[in-house]
Amino acid sequence: MLRAAPWLMFGLLIMPVLAGLTAIVLPAFGYLPALQQTEPGLMVWRELLNTPGIGRSAALSLSAGLLTPLLSLLLVMLFLASTSGTRWAHAMRRLVAPLLAVPHAAAAFGLAFLIAPSGFALRLLSPELTGWQRPPDLLILNDPLGLAMMLGLVLKEIPFLLLMALAALPQLNPDQRVTMARTLGYRPILAWLWTVAPALYPLLRLPLFAVIAFASATVDVALILGPTLPPPLSVRIIGWFSDPDLNRRLLASAAALLQLAITLSAIGLWIVAEKMIARLYRKLLLGGIRLSGHALLNVAGKSLMVITLGALLLSLLLLVIHAFAGPWRFPANLPGSWTSQHWLSVGSVLLAPLSNTLLLGLMSTVLAVLLVVAALEHESRQGKATTRLLWAIYIPLLVPQVAFLYGLTLLLEQLRWQPGLLLVGFAHSLFVVPYVYLSLAEPYRRLDPRWQQLSATLGASPNRTWWQIKLPMLMAPIATACAVGLAVSIGQYLATLLTGAGRVSTLTTEAVALASGGTRSTIAVWALLQSAVPMLGFVLAITLPRFWWRNRRDMRGQLT
Amino acid sequence: MNASRLTLKNIDIRLHGQILLELDTHVEPGAPLTVMGPSGVGKSSLLAYIAGFLSPDFQASGEIYLGERCLNGLPAEQRKVGLLFQDPLLFPHLSVAQNLMFALPSRAPDRARLVEQALQAVGLEKFGHRDPATLSGGQKARVALQRLLLSQPKAVLLDEPFSRLDAHLRQEIRQHVFQTLRDAGLPTILVTHDAQDAAASGGPVIELK
DSSP states (O other): OTTHHHHHHHHHHHHHHHHHHHHHHHHHTTEEGGGTEEOOSSHHHHHHHHSTTHHHHHHHHHHHHHHHHHHHHHHHHHHHHHHTTSHHHHHHHHHHHHHHHSOHHHHHHHHHHHHSTTSHHHHHHTTTTTOOSSOOOOOOTTOTTOHHHHHHHHHHHHHHHHHHHHHHGGGGOHHHHHHHHHHTTOOHHHHHHHHTHHHHHHHHHHHHHHHHHHHHTOSHHHHHHSOOSSOOHHHHHHHHHTOSSTTHHHHHHHHHHHHHHHHHHHHHHHHHHHHHHHHHHHHHHHTTOOSTTHHHHHHHHHHHHHHHHHHHHHHHHHHHHHHTBOOOOTTOSSOSSBOSHHHHHHHHHHHHHHHHHHHHHHHHHHHHHHHHHHHHHHHHHHTOOOGGGHHHHHHHHHSOHHHHHHHHHHHHHHTTOOOSHHHHHHHHHHHHHHHHHHHHHHHHHHSOHHHHHHHHHTTOOHHHHIIIIIHHHTHHHHHHHHHHHHHHHHHOSHHHHHHTTTOOOOHHHHHHHTTTTOOHHHHHHHHHHHHHHHHHHHHHHHHHHHHHTTTOGGGTTTOO | OOOOOEEEEEEEEEETTEEEEEEEEEEOTTSOEEEEOOTTSSHHHHHHHHHTOOOTTEEEEEEEEETTEEOTTOOGGGSOEEEEOSSOOOOTTSOHHHHHHHHSOTTOSSHHHHHHHHHHHTTOGGGTTSOGGGSOHHHHHHHHHHHHHHTOOSEEEEESTTTTSOHHHHHHHHHHHHHHHHHHTOOEEEEESOHHHHHHHTSOEEEOO
């Protein structure tokens, strides 16, 4: 049973991706018997290439896919370099996990409230500095270059990369490396950049590729902050897919293949750039630069991170303010009055989306935790680590969601599967499993193997050892992994929309649907609800084990 | 207690094809065998091989007999070989008494009384409900030994169990452990790089290089 777990897990992760990608190939070349399209050819591609603005859409997707990870990586590296060995890093680790729990859509809405022409930032400056008595006619949100969209993505990807980096750093002994370089006369930040960064980067590569795949094919953030004329390619695919004219699905299939090509080229370009930057880096490193630019790097590293995370926190605060705001005229800094009216109006329609959200989260998280724990326990009983499987775990995160999920939906329609909670739950677990694995693998492997050996010499079978020794000792990391799984499931927009055929409504689909036409206060209420559930999960995951082990001192240090 | 000797027949442990250790000997109850040598010569691998959890990275051969019973091929939990590690390793999520209860075979009658007696034997009868983290180093070492005895082993392996103790405790705990194991009549192998451990054991010594 345990032996099957790794295979079951990889099957679950890889088969749907392969099936989904295969399912879009034939329709992209004009073959979709269900729609009486049986003459293969290149007409679909001709039509796609003649679609107005298609080049611009593709360029938007590609540039978002490259600039988002680049900016996020630079900020994270600079921050880590300027705070290595200080208390900052520790404080940041506490802040990052709850920020990671905020769904993409909620963060994007909050950011919109902050930077929109009638948003909080300009209200603070007006009318004193700008003289504006009315919101200026500026295209800040949905700007044609997609800058707001990329900013929204960067805000969410930075906590992710930071968490990955903070988890990877201890194994590199950064303090020792920095001290060594400092004794050779390098200032601390350069010492970090020259000795720690090159070792850290390889450990961030897979997460970075996941960021590329997500940013180049995002739908929910693009719907909220992205350009509209034309939107990025991923949004157009969804538009064609939901078009009443079913023949548009051929077009959507070709566009999904194009999306795959764009994401893969972004990853390819990144790899080429890696090689060039590595060469340049080596040259600088061997050039022996020790002192220059230290103050600038120090200020930039800390302040940029404070600004980014501050913007994210402020965005969340704005969601709270808007959710209780009465009439709020521009340029007043705060609403004139407060009301709970928005909550009452949402309350009546809340039940179905909320219960769907919780059911889906529960289903996919339980499935994921069972699979991941079984796979890790199998590995631990074998006594050998199997790290080469990491790539397989990442597959659903490296292939653009919109491409394979769309294909999967086409396939399921042809098989006449009834869309419903069960199917959507399976789709969620495609993304929940990898994150649960990433969260749990490290603490599971780090558990001192002597506990298991000791238990065996005392006569306990492997199963008894697992139930009575390992499970309780790993309770805190397993609880955290559950919270991560829940948060990932709640954040899923595309998987819910496509495999649920638009009929399964969750907090996230409701919130994103309001992007066009919802009032700010209603949006704020939904976005807050959408953030509150995963936050609550993290609070429980941290406090419950602490409470449970309140009389066991050595169990309290292990909360990761 | 029925005591039977521990026989090690043509033990040969290799890592990446390189021989770490060769051993052919037997251990009588009451005469602990001390295996000495610097770190990295495979002392701990020898104990792991006997106890049954040598990592598959090693290649090992040779037969292990406990009395007439061949241990090769048995999983660790069926070998009835107890092990004391460098650290006492009291399970941090269980109370002191629960640690002892965990070791007790399930068929043992009147489990609570046995645990109580085991604590009494080392003067810790008031400590059953305590969090092991609140015990002193010496108390932890005693509980670890009582836990091992409650699991009713037929042989005992000691992996430098005194090396982490403070100097003033080391002598006392060492005496206590050897005396207890001698009284129990258990064949014992001690792995150490401390010559005083070897002297205190009062049994044969093998030096590895």
